Amino acid sequence: EPEVTQTPSHQVTQMGQEVILRCVPISNHLYFYWYRQILGQKVEFLVSFYNNEISEKSEIFDDQFSVERPDGSNFTLKIRSTKLEDSAMYFCASSESRPGAANYEQYFGPGTRLTVT
Amino acid sequence: QKEVEQDPGPLSVPEGAIVSLNCTYSNSAFQYFMWYRQYSRKGPELLMYTYSSGNKEDGRFTAQVDKSSKYISLFIRDSQPSDSATYLCAMSTGNQFYFGTGTSLTVIP
Numbered sequence: 001e002p003e004v005t006q007t008p009s010h011q012v013t014q015m016g017q018e019v020i021l022r023c024v025p026i027s028n029h030l031y032f033y034w035y036r037q038i039l040g041q042k043v044e045f046l047v048s049f050y051n052n053e054i055s056e057k058s059e060i061f062d063d064q065f066s067v068e069r070p071d072g073s074n075f076t077l078k079i080r081s082t083k084l085e086d087s088a089m090y091f092c093a094s095s096e097s098r099p100g101a102a103n104y105e106q107y108f109g110p111g112t113r114l115t116v117t
Numbered sequence: 118q119k120e121v122e123q124d125p126g127p128l129s130v131p132e133g134a135i136v137s138l139n140c141t142y143s144n145s146a147f148q149y150f151m152w153y154r155q156y157s158r159k160g161p162e163l164l165m166y167t168y169s170s171g172n173k174e175d176g177r178f179t180a181q182v183d184k185s186s187k188y189i190s191l192f193i194r195d196s197q198p199s200d201s202a203t204y205l206c207a208m209s210t211g212n213q214f215y216f217g218t219g220t221s222l223t224v225i226p
Contacts, residue, residue, distance in 0.1 A: 004160075033214075035214075041218070042121075042205075042216045042217060042218045042219065043161065043205060043207075043216040043219075044216070045213055045214040045215065045216075048212065048213075055212065056212040056213055058213060091160050091161070093160075098211065099148070099149040099168070099209045099211050100148070100149065100168065100211060104149070104166055105163055105166065106151075106163055107163070108153075108160030108161045108162065108163075109160050110158075110159060110160050111158075111159075111160050
């Protein structure tokens with residue numbers, strides 16, 4: 001069964017450092033997403049990406065965040081200067097279609113746990 | 118005011134019971150409604166997706182949406198120990214997604 005993969009599974013970084021979280025979406029999917037989940041809190045939408053550009057972003061997704069699809073398979077989330085409060089689980093997801101389509105289904109990856117010290 | 122409200126539980130039921138999970142929301146712009154299951158240290162897994170008021174059934178799962186009351190439910194029939202997980206409701210305007218806090222469910226053999 002196809003799946004979304006994410007690397008690394010756990011990333012530890014010092015405050016102020018840049019991190020890049022990597023995702024490989026399902027190969028025929030066209031819509032890509034990043035979410036975060038701070039420990040014990042709800043899953044929060046960060047950004048959606050389609051046709052090589054951001055379709056929508058939340059208030060959380062400020063100038064320190066950026067996303068990129070550098071090649072035909074990877075989808076990355078970059079945090080430019082990490083803060084302690086960026087510590088969370090970051091989930092990548094992908095879907096073949098967008099909400100509204102009868103066959104809409106969003107598949108999540110296993111997540112990258114980011115710890116900022 | 119929170120966009121999506123969900124009782125975090127925990128909820129504990131005996132095997133075979135019918136489980137009812139619920140969420141309320143405040144934003145009339147939500148058009149799409151989803152239920153996810155999340156096992157510990159895993160990503161959410163989509164269980165049910167619907168975009169209209171009424172019921173949608175898939176095996177032991179039934180999703181119910183009442184847009185007039187801004188209330189959605191997930192029913193699990195004949196619950197199994199393997200159903201033990203956190204259940205997240207989620208809603209979308211089509212562009213942004215909003216999740217509930219999740220309800221922790223334990224099904225006791």
